[in-house]
Amino acid sequence: MALSTVTYSPTQKGIVISIPTLVLSVSVGAIMLFFLLSSLSTCSCPSSLQSFNDNNNGRGGLGEVDKKERISATQEDIKWIKDQIQANGLHMQDNVLRKGINPRTRAQQLQDLIQFKGISHYEGPVSDNHTALPCPGELLVEEHHSNYGEPWAGGRDVFEFLAESSHLSPNSRVLEIGCGTLRVGLHFIRYLVPEHFHCLERDELSLMAAFRYELPSQGLLHKRPLIVKGEDMDFSKFGSGVVYDLIYASAVFLHMPDKLVWAGLERLVGMLKPYDGRIFVSHNIKFCSRLGSEECTKRLTSLGLEYSGKHTHDSLLFNHYEIWFEFRRPKA
Helix, strand or coil: CEEEEEEECCCCCCCCEEEEEEECCCCHHHHHHHHHHHHHCCCCCCHHHHHHHHHCCCCCHHHCCCCCCCCCCCHHHHHHHHHHHHHCCCCCCCCCCCCCCCCCCHHHHHHHHHHHCCCCCCCCCHHHCCCCCCCCHHHHCCHHHHCCCCCHHHHHHHHHHHHHHCCCCCCCCEEEECCCCCCCHHHHHHHCCCCCEEEEECCHHHHHHHHHHHHHHCCCHHHCCEEEECCCCCCHHHCCCCCECEEEECCCHHHCCHHHHHHHHHHHHCCECCCCCEEEEECCCHHHHCCCHHHHHHHHHHHCCEEEEEEEEECCCCCCEEEEEEEECCCC
Protein backbone atom coordinates (compact mmCIF):
# COMPACT_ATOMS: atom_id res chain seq x y z
CA MET A 1 0.00 0.00 0.00
CA ALA A 2 1.67 3.29 -1.07
CA LEU A 3 0.77 6.98 -0.81
CA SER A 4 1.18 8.99 -3.98
CA THR A 5 0.19 12.36 -5.42
CA VAL A 6 -2.00 12.88 -8.46
CA THR A 7 -1.49 16.21 -10.17
CA TYR A 8 -4.41 17.74 -12.09
CA SER A 9 -3.48 20.67 -14.36
CA PRO A 10 -6.35 22.30 -16.29
CA THR A 11 -4.53 23.94 -19.20
CA GLN A 12 -6.89 26.90 -19.56
CA LYS A 13 -6.76 28.10 -15.92
CA GLY A 14 -3.17 27.19 -15.12
CA ILE A 15 -4.13 25.74 -11.70
CA VAL A 16 -2.28 22.74 -10.28
CA ILE A 17 -4.09 20.69 -7.62
CA SER A 18 -2.28 17.98 -5.70
CA ILE A 19 -4.56 15.33 -4.12
CA PRO A 20 -3.13 12.69 -1.80
CA THR A 21 -4.51 9.36 -2.92
CA LEU A 22 -4.38 5.88 -1.52
CA VAL A 23 -3.08 3.42 -4.09
CA LEU A 24 -4.06 -0.19 -3.49
CA SER A 25 -2.52 -3.22 -5.06
CA VAL A 26 -5.52 -5.32 -5.96
CA SER A 27 -6.21 -8.13 -8.34
CA VAL A 28 -8.39 -7.91 -11.46
CA GLY A 29 -10.86 -10.33 -9.85
CA ALA A 30 -11.35 -8.04 -6.82
CA ILE A 31 -12.10 -5.09 -9.09
CA MET A 32 -14.72 -7.09 -10.96
CA LEU A 33 -16.31 -8.19 -7.67
CA PHE A 34 -16.46 -4.55 -6.51
CA PHE A 35 -18.37 -3.42 -9.62
CA LEU A 36 -20.73 -6.42 -9.41
CA LEU A 37 -21.69 -5.64 -5.81
CA SER A 38 -22.14 -1.96 -6.66
CA SER A 39 -24.57 -2.82 -9.47
CA LEU A 40 -26.64 -4.98 -7.12
CA SER A 41 -27.08 -2.22 -4.56
CA THR A 42 -29.57 -0.32 -6.76
CA CYS A 43 -32.71 -1.61 -8.44
CA SER A 44 -33.12 -1.00 -12.16
CA CYS A 45 -36.61 -2.55 -12.20
CA PRO A 46 -39.71 -0.51 -13.08
CA SER A 47 -40.78 1.97 -10.40
CA SER A 48 -44.13 0.23 -9.92
CA LEU A 49 -42.41 -3.04 -9.09
CA GLN A 50 -39.93 -1.29 -6.82
CA SER A 51 -42.73 0.45 -4.91
CA PHE A 52 -44.61 -2.86 -4.63
CA ASN A 53 -41.54 -4.49 -3.08
CA ASP A 54 -41.08 -1.56 -0.70
CA ASN A 55 -44.73 -1.43 0.33
CA ASN A 56 -45.03 -5.18 0.89
CA ASN A 57 -41.71 -5.85 2.58
CA GLY A 58 -42.61 -8.26 5.36
CA ARG A 59 -46.36 -7.53 5.21
CA GLY A 60 -47.94 -10.44 3.43
CA GLY A 61 -47.63 -9.43 -0.23
CA LEU A 62 -50.53 -9.48 -2.67
CA GLY A 63 -53.21 -10.69 -0.29
CA GLU A 64 -53.17 -7.55 1.86
CA VAL A 65 -54.90 -4.30 0.98
CA ASP A 66 -53.48 -1.23 2.70
CA LYS A 67 -55.06 1.70 0.90
CA LYS A 68 -58.69 2.76 0.69
CA GLU A 69 -59.38 4.43 -2.63
CA ARG A 70 -61.80 7.32 -3.08
CA ILE A 71 -65.23 6.08 -4.09
CA SER A 72 -67.61 8.94 -4.88
CA ALA A 73 -67.14 12.12 -6.87
CA THR A 74 -66.14 15.26 -4.98
CA GLN A 75 -67.63 18.73 -5.43
CA GLU A 76 -64.47 19.58 -7.36
CA ASP A 77 -65.14 16.63 -9.70
CA ILE A 78 -68.68 17.85 -10.37
CA LYS A 79 -67.45 21.38 -11.00
CA TRP A 80 -64.86 20.00 -13.44
CA ILE A 81 -67.59 18.21 -15.43
CA LYS A 82 -69.68 21.39 -15.62
CA ASP A 83 -66.63 23.40 -16.69
CA GLN A 84 -65.76 20.90 -19.43
CA ILE A 85 -69.32 20.97 -20.81
CA GLN A 86 -69.32 24.75 -20.80
CA ALA A 87 -65.80 25.07 -22.23
CA ASN A 88 -66.73 22.79 -25.13
CA GLY A 89 -69.97 24.64 -25.82
CA LEU A 90 -72.06 21.51 -25.33
CA HIS A 91 -75.83 21.62 -24.96
CA MET A 92 -78.61 19.08 -25.23
CA GLN A 93 -79.79 18.28 -28.75
CA ASP A 94 -83.01 16.66 -29.81
CA ASN A 95 -82.87 12.94 -29.11
CA VAL A 96 -82.61 11.76 -32.72
CA LEU A 97 -80.51 9.01 -34.26
CA ARG A 98 -77.76 10.35 -36.50
CA LYS A 99 -76.06 8.79 -39.49
CA GLY A 100 -72.65 7.40 -38.65
CA ILE A 101 -73.48 6.54 -35.04
CA ASN A 102 -75.14 3.19 -35.68
CA PRO A 103 -78.74 4.38 -36.14
CA ARG A 104 -80.20 0.88 -35.70
CA THR A 105 -82.38 -0.02 -32.77
CA ARG A 106 -81.46 -2.96 -30.58
CA ALA A 107 -84.18 -4.98 -32.26
CA GLN A 108 -82.63 -4.27 -35.69
CA GLN A 109 -79.16 -5.16 -34.40
CA LEU A 110 -80.52 -8.42 -33.04
CA GLN A 111 -82.14 -9.23 -36.37
CA ASP A 112 -78.79 -8.68 -38.11
CA LEU A 113 -77.11 -11.03 -35.65
CA ILE A 114 -79.68 -13.71 -36.41
CA GLN A 115 -79.61 -13.16 -40.18
CA PHE A 116 -75.84 -13.00 -40.56
CA LYS A 117 -75.07 -15.60 -37.86
CA GLY A 118 -72.82 -13.28 -35.90
CA ILE A 119 -71.40 -9.81 -35.62
CA SER A 120 -68.72 -10.33 -38.27
CA HIS A 121 -71.25 -11.51 -40.89
CA TYR A 122 -69.44 -14.76 -41.61
CA GLU A 123 -71.46 -17.29 -43.54
CA GLY A 124 -71.05 -21.01 -42.99
CA PRO A 125 -72.24 -23.90 -40.83
CA VAL A 126 -72.39 -23.60 -37.08
CA SER A 127 -69.77 -26.37 -36.83
CA ASP A 128 -67.23 -23.92 -38.27
CA ASN A 129 -67.90 -21.41 -35.51
CA HIS A 130 -64.83 -21.37 -33.29
CA THR A 131 -66.25 -19.12 -30.57
CA ALA A 132 -65.07 -20.41 -27.19
CA LEU A 133 -68.43 -19.76 -25.54
CA PRO A 134 -71.37 -18.59 -27.67
CA CYS A 135 -73.22 -15.54 -26.32
CA PRO A 136 -76.97 -15.03 -26.79
CA GLY A 137 -77.74 -12.28 -29.29
CA GLU A 138 -80.03 -10.51 -26.82
CA LEU A 139 -77.02 -9.94 -24.60
CA LEU A 140 -74.74 -8.80 -27.41
CA VAL A 141 -77.12 -5.95 -28.21
CA GLU A 142 -77.42 -5.20 -24.48
CA GLU A 143 -81.17 -5.57 -24.22
CA HIS A 144 -80.69 -6.35 -20.52
CA HIS A 145 -79.57 -2.75 -19.94
CA SER A 146 -83.18 -1.72 -20.54
CA ASN A 147 -84.67 -4.12 -18.00
CA TYR A 148 -84.73 -1.48 -15.28
CA GLY A 149 -86.83 1.58 -14.73
CA GLU A 150 -83.69 3.62 -14.12
CA PRO A 151 -80.51 4.21 -16.16
CA TRP A 152 -78.03 1.36 -16.29
CA ALA A 153 -75.22 3.77 -15.50
CA GLY A 154 -76.97 4.65 -12.25
CA GLY A 155 -75.56 1.51 -10.70
CA ARG A 156 -72.43 3.52 -9.95
CA ASP A 157 -74.50 5.98 -7.89
CA VAL A 158 -75.96 3.19 -5.78
CA PHE A 159 -72.53 1.67 -5.22
CA GLU A 160 -71.03 4.97 -4.09
CA PHE A 161 -73.78 5.66 -1.59
CA LEU A 162 -73.81 2.16 -0.08
CA ALA A 163 -70.04 1.72 0.03
CA GLU A 164 -69.46 5.02 1.78
CA SER A 165 -72.46 4.79 4.10
CA SER A 166 -71.30 1.39 5.36
CA HIS A 167 -67.60 2.41 5.46
CA LEU A 168 -66.50 -0.45 3.23
CA SER A 169 -62.91 -1.39 2.49
CA PRO A 170 -61.75 -3.75 -0.29
CA ASN A 171 -61.58 -6.56 2.28
CA SER A 172 -65.25 -6.18 3.27
CA ARG A 173 -67.86 -8.78 2.38
CA VAL A 174 -71.05 -7.79 0.59
CA LEU A 175 -74.31 -9.62 -0.14
CA GLU A 176 -76.84 -8.29 -2.64
CA ILE A 177 -80.36 -9.68 -2.65
CA GLY A 178 -81.47 -9.65 -6.28
CA CYS A 179 -78.38 -8.43 -8.15
CA GLY A 180 -80.06 -8.89 -11.54
CA THR A 181 -77.61 -8.30 -14.36
CA LEU A 182 -75.04 -6.65 -12.03
CA ARG A 183 -75.99 -3.05 -12.71
CA VAL A 184 -74.82 -2.25 -9.17
CA GLY A 185 -72.88 -5.41 -8.41
CA LEU A 186 -70.21 -4.79 -11.07
CA HIS A 187 -68.90 -1.83 -9.09
CA PHE A 188 -68.72 -3.80 -5.85
CA ILE A 189 -67.02 -6.72 -7.61
CA ARG A 190 -64.41 -4.39 -9.07
CA TYR A 191 -63.77 -2.69 -5.71
CA LEU A 192 -63.69 -5.76 -3.44
CA VAL A 193 -61.02 -8.46 -3.30
CA PRO A 194 -61.88 -11.73 -5.11
CA GLU A 195 -64.78 -13.84 -3.81
CA HIS A 196 -66.04 -11.15 -1.41
CA PHE A 197 -69.18 -10.23 -3.41
CA HIS A 198 -72.15 -12.59 -3.07
CA CYS A 199 -75.58 -12.43 -4.65
CA LEU A 200 -78.90 -14.27 -4.62
CA GLU A 201 -80.84 -13.92 -7.90
CA ARG A 202 -83.89 -15.81 -9.15
CA ASP A 203 -84.11 -14.73 -12.82
CA GLU A 204 -82.27 -16.99 -15.28
CA LEU A 205 -81.87 -14.40 -18.06
CA SER A 206 -80.36 -11.94 -15.58
CA LEU A 207 -77.92 -14.60 -14.40
CA MET A 208 -76.92 -15.39 -17.97
CA ALA A 209 -76.34 -11.69 -18.65
CA ALA A 210 -74.19 -11.43 -15.54
CA PHE A 211 -72.03 -14.49 -16.28
CA ARG A 212 -71.91 -14.43 -20.04
CA TYR A 213 -71.72 -10.71 -20.82
CA GLU A 214 -71.12 -8.33 -17.94
CA LEU A 215 -68.30 -10.09 -16.07
CA PRO A 216 -66.28 -10.87 -19.24
CA SER A 217 -66.92 -7.45 -20.81
CA GLN A 218 -65.69 -5.69 -17.67
CA GLY A 219 -62.66 -7.95 -17.22
CA LEU A 220 -63.91 -9.15 -13.84
CA LEU A 221 -63.98 -12.93 -14.22
CA HIS A 222 -60.89 -13.19 -12.02
CA LYS A 223 -62.83 -11.68 -9.11
CA ARG A 224 -64.89 -14.90 -8.85
CA PRO A 225 -68.08 -13.45 -7.31
CA LEU A 226 -70.42 -16.00 -5.76
CA ILE A 227 -73.70 -15.53 -7.64
CA VAL A 228 -76.33 -18.12 -6.78
CA LYS A 229 -79.66 -18.89 -8.40
CA GLY A 230 -82.34 -19.08 -5.76
CA GLU A 231 -85.51 -17.53 -4.41
CA ASP A 232 -87.70 -17.29 -1.31
CA MET A 233 -84.79 -15.73 0.61
CA ASP A 234 -82.91 -19.04 0.75
CA PHE A 235 -79.29 -18.22 1.66
CA SER A 236 -78.18 -21.76 2.51
CA LYS A 237 -75.86 -22.00 -0.52
CA PHE A 238 -73.62 -19.24 0.86
CA GLY A 239 -72.50 -21.38 3.78
CA SER A 240 -73.08 -21.14 7.51
CA GLY A 241 -69.95 -19.27 8.58
CA VAL A 242 -69.99 -16.22 6.32
CA VAL A 243 -70.58 -12.80 7.92
CA TYR A 244 -71.24 -9.69 5.83
CA ASP A 245 -70.30 -6.05 6.35
CA LEU A 246 -73.08 -4.95 4.00
CA ILE A 247 -76.33 -6.59 2.90
CA TYR A 248 -78.57 -4.61 0.56
CA ALA A 249 -81.73 -4.96 -1.49
CA SER A 250 -82.44 -2.39 -4.20
CA ALA A 251 -86.16 -2.29 -5.04
CA VAL A 252 -86.46 -6.01 -4.32
CA PHE A 253 -88.53 -6.12 -1.14
CA LEU A 254 -91.21 -4.08 -2.95
CA HIS A 255 -92.16 -7.16 -4.95
CA MET A 256 -92.17 -9.64 -2.06
CA PRO A 257 -94.96 -10.54 0.37
CA ASP A 258 -94.33 -9.03 3.80
CA LYS A 259 -94.22 -12.48 5.37
CA LEU A 260 -91.34 -13.52 3.09
CA VAL A 261 -89.40 -10.32 3.80
CA TRP A 262 -89.63 -10.91 7.56
CA ALA A 263 -88.56 -14.53 7.13
CA GLY A 264 -85.57 -13.36 5.11
CA LEU A 265 -84.58 -10.76 7.71
CA GLU A 266 -84.68 -13.43 10.38
CA ARG A 267 -82.21 -15.52 8.37
CA LEU A 268 -80.00 -12.53 7.59
CA VAL A 269 -79.45 -11.40 11.18
CA GLY A 270 -76.89 -14.11 11.87
CA MET A 271 -75.11 -13.28 8.60
CA LEU A 272 -74.66 -9.59 9.44
CA LYS A 273 -71.55 -8.42 11.28
CA PRO A 274 -72.54 -7.16 14.75
CA TYR A 275 -72.26 -3.43 15.49
CA ASP A 276 -70.54 -2.33 12.25
CA GLY A 277 -72.49 -4.37 9.68
CA ARG A 278 -75.41 -2.73 7.86
CA ILE A 279 -78.55 -3.75 5.96
CA PHE A 280 -79.84 -1.19 3.44
CA VAL A 281 -83.26 -1.36 1.76
CA SER A 282 -84.29 1.06 -0.99
CA HIS A 283 -87.50 2.97 -1.82
CA ASN A 284 -89.69 2.03 1.15
CA ILE A 285 -90.09 -0.44 3.99
CA LYS A 286 -93.82 -1.04 3.83
CA PHE A 287 -93.26 -4.53 5.21
CA CYS A 288 -92.42 -2.67 8.43
CA SER A 289 -94.48 0.52 8.30
CA ARG A 290 -97.70 -1.40 7.64
CA LEU A 291 -97.37 -2.86 11.13
CA GLY A 292 -97.15 0.56 12.75
CA SER A 293 -94.09 2.13 14.32
CA GLU A 294 -94.33 0.48 17.73
CA GLU A 295 -95.11 -3.00 16.45
CA CYS A 296 -92.40 -2.77 13.79
CA THR A 297 -89.77 -1.77 16.37
CA LYS A 298 -90.87 -4.65 18.59
CA ARG A 299 -90.58 -7.14 15.77
CA LEU A 300 -87.16 -5.88 14.69
CA THR A 301 -85.93 -6.09 18.28
CA SER A 302 -87.15 -9.67 18.57
CA LEU A 303 -85.03 -10.53 15.52
CA GLY A 304 -81.98 -8.73 16.89
CA LEU A 305 -82.15 -5.79 14.49
CA GLU A 306 -82.39 -2.05 15.00
CA TYR A 307 -83.67 0.63 12.63
CA SER A 308 -80.92 3.25 12.16
CA GLY A 309 -82.67 5.80 9.98
CA LYS A 310 -83.73 7.01 6.56
CA HIS A 311 -81.24 8.40 4.04
CA THR A 312 -81.86 10.66 1.06
CA HIS A 313 -79.16 10.23 -1.57
CA ASP A 314 -78.59 12.83 -4.29
CA SER A 315 -77.80 11.06 -7.56
CA LEU A 316 -75.66 12.23 -10.46
CA LEU A 317 -77.30 9.86 -12.94
CA PHE A 318 -80.91 9.26 -11.91
CA ASN A 319 -82.05 12.91 -12.01
CA HIS A 320 -83.83 12.35 -8.71
CA TYR A 321 -83.14 11.52 -5.09
CA GLU A 322 -82.94 7.96 -3.85
CA ILE A 323 -84.36 6.86 -0.52
CA TRP A 324 -82.59 4.19 1.55
CA PHE A 325 -83.44 2.71 4.94
CA GLU A 326 -80.68 1.47 7.24
CA PHE A 327 -80.69 -1.35 9.79
CA ARG A 328 -77.98 -2.74 12.04
CA ARG A 329 -77.35 -5.55 14.50
CA PRO A 330 -76.74 -3.83 17.87
CA LYS A 331 -75.66 -6.96 19.74
CA ALA A 332 -73.38 -9.90 18.97
